[in-house]
Amino acid sequence: MILTLRIFFAIVLLSMLAVTGWASFECAIWNTPRAVATHPWFIATLFDTYWAFLTFYCWLAYKERSWVAKIAWLIAILLLGNIAMAIYMLIQLFRVPLTAKMEDVLLRRP
Numbered sequence: 001m002i003l004t005l006r007i008f009f010a011i012v013l014l015s016m017l018a019v020t021g022w023a024s025f026e027c028a029i030w031n032t033p034r035a036v037a038t039h040p041w042f043i044a045t046l047f048d049t050y051w052a053f054l055t056f057y058c059w060l061a062y063k064e065r066s067w068v069a070k071i072a073w074l075i076a077i078l079l080l081g082n083i084a085m086a087i088y089m090l091i092q093l094f095r096v097p098l099t100a101k102m103e104d105v106l107l108r109r110p
Helices: 002-026 040-063 067-080 082-094 102-106
Strands: none
Touching (some): 040 067, 040 082, 067 082
16 A cells, blocks of 8 residues: 555655646746636635545644744645645655555654
């Protein structure tokens, strides 16, 4: 399971870097057309995305003991989204052996 999750989050990270890089070369984010930025579904998708980021962050805040790490990861997630989340997951997944159980990844270490 750990190997599968490592592969999955590596794919998430690489695909997000690729699509973000591609989009950045196509146009700057601040050049998003007004018709897009004010569209109800665009706004609903942003709300959905950021609530998902904050939901993930709740688990991360439980896992991390340091307030500095908690704040740094919150900023990273709010600015980089799934890129930061995939990096965090890969860090967690590479801290455990391939034979580890899911609780070794999900639960706070003593």
